[in-house]
Every structure is written in structure tokens, then in C-alpha cells.
Amino acid sequence: MISAIANNIFQRVLEDYHRYDDIDHPMENPFDNQSLEHLLYLKCWIDTMQWHMEDVVRNPHILPQEGLNWKRRIDKQNQVRTDTVEYIDSYYLHQYRDVQTKEHARINTESPAWAIDRLSILALKIYHMDQETKRTDVERAHILSCQSKLDILLEQRKDLSQSIDELLSDIASGDKYMKVYKQMKMYNDPSLNPVLYKKTP
Template sequence: MGGPVEDSGRIPKVTGSVQDWTQLQIDCVRRWHDEPMANPYSGWLRWVCQQHAFNFELWHEEDVARNPNVTDARIAEVKRSIDRLNQQRNDWIEKLDDAIAESIQQSSVVVAEDAPINTETPGSAIDRLSIMSLRLFHYAEQLQRQDADAEHRSKVEARWLLCQVQHADLSASLQTLVDDIFAGRKRHKTYRQMKMYNDPSLNPEMSGS
């Protein structure tokens, strides 16, 4: 990726549909398995891609961490990488929600007084869809294994089909949520996750105290 997107202070306007965002995630997963990671998008889609990239890297670092043949030193290195990537992933969930909040304000959306708040923010749902796109890709890989027996393929196919249903359900639910937010039928807030483990002032193990 060449590092995170530079934060120029300009928050992009939310553009496109949920289908556009999820197709970006699916396309990037396929492309990044065959060529170096890159983010060719602009505006809001660039931010969606950047958040997705941290999940892509996390997925593969976690695979390394589960390898029984790697050394303890390598595991420690990977664990630190996972912590760093997970923090960046969470930071970018909040950035996506901040961009949505800014777009709502710029669009002069009038929020109904009794508008409820959803149990999950759009940024969190985009994150879940990102992870699901990775899961779908890797289950599809398993289906193509020539050394797998029929039982394995049957189990994988059932899970792959269920993942497709869940991906479609969440995509549709997110589109409804986004539509409701921009119509003022639901209230939107960025919820700060306030992770403690990567903050030396809050984690005594990091400060050595």
C-alpha cells in the first residue's frame, strides 16, 4: 500500500452505493493476491480501500501467527504487527464514520427528533464486509484444492454459500441504514473505540511500570 493514506485534513464526501464499496473490497482481495498492494482510488473510495487494506494485511499476519513451524521470535514480531494493524484498522473505521458525519452535515440533513441510533455504525459494517470478502476469497480457494477430498469440499462449499448469504444480508442492511441516515430517519454518531492496549500511558506493560 505504500503506507496509510496521507491525512490532508480534507474529509471526502461519501459517494457511491454499498454495492460499489463491497465490489471494491472483492476486487482488491483478488488483485492483491496476484500483485503488489495499491490504492488507485480517490475520495471516499480511497478511504474504503485503505481501511480494507489493513484487514487484508491482518488476515495474512494472523495466518503466520498460527503456523506451528515459526519461531517464538517470529511470533512476537507478528504479534506486534497484528497489534499495530488492528489499531490502524480501528482508527480507519472511525475515519469512515467521521466522513459520513461530515457528509450528513454538508448535505444539511434534518434528523427527526425521535430518530434512533443503530446498534452498529456504517464504518463498523464496512469493516465486517471487508473481512467477509476475505473469507469468501479464501473459501473459494479451498474449493479449488486438487488434494482435498469430497468431505472437505462439501464442508467448504456449505460455508462458502452461507458466507455469500450473510454478505448479501449485511450489504442490504447497510444500504438501508445509509439511506435512513441521509434521509434523517436514523441518527449517526462516530463511536470512539478508545483501545487501551497500544497506549503506553494506559498499558503498564508497555511503559514497564
């Protein structure tokens, strides 16, 4: 099942990243660059870097210019994240290109890769919530609250994993079909963002 593979890879990414806990540490993807596993590792690494960028930019004592630099870096990272999701969807479009869609086939509300995107973010939430349950510098009420949240996140991962596996099974059997829409982000495009195309020299 792809969800089990993805969840194992995401856990490996989190362990690899937190061995250094450095946003700028270079990624060492252990998988063949033509494989789905490579894309899954890359996807979670990108998410992990962005997670920690979001932590940094929320420092209430950050200098305005430094905060702006981080915000711009987060914007660029988010575009890389979106591009990687689309690469994963391209993998599945190619994999299922010869499937004969049944007459009653239905479309899903999201593509497989965007569901996998949610699974990667869940891995991050679970990892960091689990860390909160292990703190020794907080009241017991904090530990109990975080444990309750962790339990919910784990149940959510179980449900989402099952849904992803069922979606891919339905696509493979022709009971559902993929229809992928590119993310047409406008704010980074100088021809579409009015603040950019109306900018005076």
C-alpha cells in the first residue's frame, strides 16, 4: 500500500532532518531520482524545511527586514512544494495512463498527490506533537493536552492513509479517474500580480 510506503519515508525524513535540525542542511535523498520514493522523500523534506521556516518567522523579536526575508523565502519554498506535488501527480497520471475508465467512474475531490501532501503535513504534526508530550519543562496539563491532540492526529493519519489507498485502488480499477488542475498561483507571477506589473521603475 502506498500510504505505508509514504508514511515510512516521511518518518525517515523527519529523523534525517532532525539529526541536524538545520534549515540549510543539504538534503541527501537516498532513493533513485526516477522513483516515486525519491519524490516522496523530497516532498516531505520540503515540507519540513518550510515548517521550521514558519517557526522562525513567528519569533516576536525578529527584526522586520529579517522577517521579510524569511517570508519571501517561505513563498519560494511553497512554490517548490506545489511543483513537487504536481510531479507526483504526473507520476500517477503516467502509471494509470492505460486504465480503461468505467462508465460509472467518478472523479475525486482532490488528486492523489494533494492527498499525499496532507499526509506529509500530518507526519510533521505528529512528530512535533509527540515531542511536546516528552517535554520536562512544562506542567502536566500541557502534556495531557498534547497527548490528546496526538491521539487525534494518529487517528487522522490512519483514516487518511486508508482513503489514499482506496483512491489509488479505485483509479487502478477504473472506478475513479484522475483529473489534475495545475495550481495557477498568481501572486508570484509578475504578469498577473497587479502590485508587480504596476510597479513603477
